[in-house]
Amino acid sequence: MDKAEFGKYFTNIFQDGFIMLSIGLGHDLGLFKVMCEAKEPISSKEVAKKLDFKERYTREWLSTMVAASIIKQDRDSNLYKVPEQYKEIIMTNMGFAPALFSVGMRAKAVKETFKKDGPYGINFNGEEGADFFQWFDGYRTLICDETVDKKILPLLDQQGAVSKLKSGIKVLDLGCGTGNYVTAFAQRFPKSTFIGLDYSEVSLKRCNESKQEKALTNVTFTKCDAHNLPDEWAESFDYVFVYDVLHDLPNPHKALGQIYKVLKKDGFFSLIEIGFHSNPVDNADDKGAALYYGVSTFICLQSSMSEEPHIGYGACWGKENIEKALLDANFKINAKSSLIDIDKEAFFFCTK
Numbered sequence: 335m336d337k338a339e340f341g342k343y344f345t346n347i348f349q350d351g352f353i354m355l356s357i358g359l360g361h362d363l364g365l366f367k368v369m370c371e372a373k374e375p376i377s378s379k380e381v382a383k384k385l386d387f388k389e390r391y392t393r394e395w396l397s398t399m400v401a402a403s404i405i406k407q408d409r410d411s412n413l414y415k416v417p418e419q420y421k422e423i424i425m426t427n428m429g430f431a432p433a434l435f436s437v438g439m440r441a442k443a444v445k446e447t448f449k450k451d452g453p454y455g456i457n458f459n460g461e462e463g464a465d466f467f468q469w470f471d472g473y474r475t476l477i478c479d480e481t482v483d484k485k486i487l488p489l490l491d492q493q494g495a496v497s498k499l500k501s502g503i504k505v506l507d508l509g510c511g512t513g514n515y516v517t518a519f520a521q522r523f524p525k526s527t528f529i530g531l532d533y534s535e536v537s538l539k540r541c542n543e544s545k546q547e548k549a550l551t552n553v554t555f556t557k558c559d560a561h562n563l564p565d566e567w568a569e570s571f572d573y574v575f576v577y578d579v580l581h582d583l584p585n586p587h588k589a590l591g592q593i594y595k596v597l598k599k600d601g602f603f604s605l606i607e608i609g610f611h612s613n614p615v616d617n618a619d620d621k622g623a624a625l626y627y628g629v630s631t632f633i634c635l636q637s638s639m640s641e642e643p644h645i646g647y648g649a650c651w652g653k654e655n656i657e658k659a660l661l662d663a664n665f666k667i668n669a670k671s672s673l674i675d676i677d678k679e680a681f682f683f684c685t686k
């Protein structure tokens with residue numbers, strides 16, 4: 335890029351940052367829901383009335399969205415509408431935007447972790463963790479069903495795993511977070527039994543609420559450290575599911591050893607991780623990777639660095655090194671693939 339091109343590129347990033355903050359407000363305040371549910375063009379007064387908001391702030395938000403080409407405003411009537419073809423995209427993707435509120439809250443603590451004599455990292459258990467799970471649950475809730483039905487299950491089906499889930503097997507979701515995936519699986523496969531495991535009490539509280547809301551009887555949740563699974567679980571699971579967890583752990587290699595331990599001899603293990611390259615140079619000029627390095631600096635790397643041995647791979651640990659770690663842990667990789675979500679995610683299907 336020459337100087338002029340770089341100037342434009344650089345300042346555009348600031349524009350996108352503030353637009354993302356406003357998308358986060360639209361998600362959290364229900365503004366997008368009202369706009370996407372409206373059958374006809376709607377005035378700022380009507381939007382504000384539906385939500386019991388001040389019209390002036392509502393109008394400022396609508397103007398932001400109009401300027402950002404997300405909502406259209408009619409010049410004569412001043413009414414606003416979301417183009418029909420935008421609605422599904424907005425409703426399924428907006429949940430990521432409140433991440434900015436959550437990482438903003440962490441900024442002071444994150445700056446301290448950079449310092450040589452500062453803390454090592456921030457785990458998912460403190461005040462920051464509680465805030466993380468609030469937005470993460472909202473984000474996962476919006477994308478979970480589609481990710482399971484259109485992305486994960488077709489890949490599992492190619493390996494013959496869906497028929498096993500239908501017939502009834504024992505499944506562990508390691509690092510289940512707010513339980514979105516394990517409860518989605520439990521709903522779809524009532525003959526199988528599921529254990530959702532996490533070390534965060536905040537996330538497990540949400541998991542149990544979700545279990546009640548969905549009236550599920552085939553899933554239980556347990557508090558446990560992924561690095562130290564109970565010995566009595568040895569060779570007891572048919573399937574271990576791990577989504578977006580390994581790179582958060584202070585020692586992913588130890589956790590892989592634990593997964594190997596609890597998996598039955600003929601069991602299978604699916605791993606979904608962020609799927610960029612392991613060598614950062616290979617991620618150059620990829621804004622999707624930049625997004626995840628950024629998320630990692632605030633969340634994932636913080637968690638991985640928070641405890642001994644501080645391995646700290648970060649979210650962009652990378653598919654090449656993940657593959658090597660799986661092989662080093664004695665897994666056979668039967669299939670690898672990509673899930674396209676916010677950006678690339680690597681999918682590995684493994685057996686012993």
Ligand SMILES: C[S@@+](CC[C@H](N)C(=O)[O-])C[C@H]1O[C@@H](n2cnc3c(N)ncnc32)[C@H](O)[C@@H]1O
Pocket residue numbers: 458474508509510511512513514515531532533534537558559560561576577578579582583584637
């Ligand atoms: C990015 S979240 C992913 C949650 C879930 N798998 C999903 O995809 O929705 C990472 C999860 O790993 C959990 N976690 C981090 N370190 C852990 C550890 N040592 N033992 C168990 N869980 C851990 C966190 O509490 C968090 O719920």
